[in-house]
Amino acid sequence: MIKNFKLILILNININYASADSDIMSEEEAAALLNLNPNERVVLNANRVSYNDITGTASAQGKAVLTYKGSKIEAERIDYDANTQKVEAMPLPGDVVKLSSQGRTVTGDHLDYDLNTQEGVLQGARTKLAAGENGGTLFVYGGKIEVMPWENAVEQGLVHGDPTSPNDFIAQWRDVTLTTCELDHPHYRLVSKKISFIPGKSVIAKKPRLYLGKTYIFTSPFDYVVSLKKSAMKYSLVPHIHHSSKEGFGGGITGSLGWDTGTLSFGLAAARKTGLEWMLEVEQELSREFTLMVGVDYSWDEVWNERVWRPRAALTWSKNGWTSRLRWTHDEYIEDQKDSKTKYKGRLDRKPELTVRTPWFKTSPYSWLNLTAIYGAYSEEIYGASISSTTRYGLELHSYFEKELWPRIIFFSDTTGVAWFYDRHHTDQEMLRGFTGLKYNIGRIELATAYEKRRIWGESAMLWDQFKKQQRIHQKIKFPLFMLKDGEIYFAFRGSYDLDEHMIDKAIYSLQWVVDCMTWDLHYINDRAKDGDNKIGLTMSIHAFPNTPASFGDNNEKDPFDRPQDLPKDK
DSSP: OGGGOSSEEEEEEEEEEEOSSOOOOOHHHHHHHHTOOGGGEEEEEEEEEEEETTTTEEEEEEEEEEEETTEEEEEEEEEEETTTTEEEEEOOTTOOEEEEETTEEEEESEEEEETTTTEEEEETOEEEEEETTTTEEEEEESSEEEEEEHHHHHHTTSSOSOTTOSSOEEEEEEEEEEESOOSSSOSEEEEEEEEEEETTTEEEESSOEEEETTEEEEEOSSOEEEETTTTEEEOSSEEEEEEETTTEEEEEEEEEEEETTEEEEEEEEEETTTEEEEEEEEEEESSSSEEEEEEEEEEEETTTTEEEEEEEEEEEEEETTEEEEEEEEEEEEEEEEEETTEEEEEEEEEEEEEEEEOOOEEEETTEEEEEEEEEEEEEEEETTEEEEEEEEEEEEEEEEEEEEEETTEEEEEEEEEEEEEESSTTOEEEEEEEEEEEEEEETTEEEEEEEEEEEEEEOOSSSTTOOOOEEEEEEEEEEEEEEOSSSEEEEEEEEEEETTTTEEEEEEEEEEEEOSSEEEEEEEEEEOSTTOOOEEEEEEEETTSTTSOEEESSOOOOOTTSOOTTOOSOO
């Protein structure tokens, strides 16, 4: 009889009910009998449900749904054993089984699940995860998946952290594919014998094989990490080649080792004029809000014509859009084009620098605003001079406005204002930069035009952060050249004209192969400003993660017409 069960099975029947010598109880009566709260009930709904109290088994068919302790299983058929608390779920051909927990869902072809331990094996598993600031989707499918609560994974040593965490479960996939392409035959994919998935945090593919289309490229000896929380990728062993007028021809590799709460990133490069360079960086989550980063570069310094050790560290706190960072660097290389005729190159020590940044606040239906406060102590060194022990504090304001005037014509304005104060010579500096224009289309031709003006008041006590006034016109054009069987080839140009110096200070030309989930960009940068460095390179950008391209050369410079990276998606 039902009173012998440790847990309670409640059968909500829509069509018929069959049992062996059992009485029918309401949910409330059954719960009262065993003194259970609603979260401890096993609830099984279906078009047809049969239950045998001699064997303690139930079978539900036709849109079957089982819920227990915040977990939900959906399938065409669900078999349940009340004695062992085991569940087997099967879909119709071409359909899927759904397992949901803590507001997250995975799907597959067949599920065996234990309600007591909340562990299970899902065959042919697949899921979709929100990834990237542009609303991208990460698809994971194939093989089988082992699902378990966070505390069980901690006890088994699969992850490290607080075993009492109430909102997480993890999954271990085997023989699976990972991609952001929606097609049945994705343009790129990672195939791994094992993938660890911590919902809402990260996906770690163990030593994956990389395919472009059906072509095998290489097998990484390291892990491939996608940080979902930070909307970014940590690439696993990416080769790169490049050529620039200053460094000459060169190449190298970058990569990362990942675990559930952090990554070890590394890079090794060499060029004809600069020799061997390398970097290491460890990023470790200390808690849900705090992250520690420690790194070091051994890189070429153009000014002193030598390779220099550059250690750095940062402690970051982030919650609900608020961010605070304490950063320390030594001999950080700074290169900044102040204007078309002035370029700064030097070394900087931050010892340390504290930054506090607010979330984006919506100030109107079409505009946003955020604020950043900074306090730091600095010393800098340029060739032949040094400035030490300077304290700077101040506030930065960033606002963005965007409104569609009529179809395919968007007016925008990106405004930044700063006020810096220094402890030397009673100096202060204020800057206001406006970048205003239109994004528009003529047929399939994409265009954008903007006017940039930077106003300066006062003067910095240092050189690395000294602003220069500037006035430029920016133009962008992109149009298709021809269609391919898979994707399309575009030509793109972006450049700026210095109104004060009456010269084109930068021009960027590129050929782009664009498919649904990624873009290959072969570009040439003609930098006509003083000491400009002409470059050629090839980059591959995943559309879900546009700000972390896999680079086969120097990354194409940030497009000034892009919306701010972390601006909320809703307009």
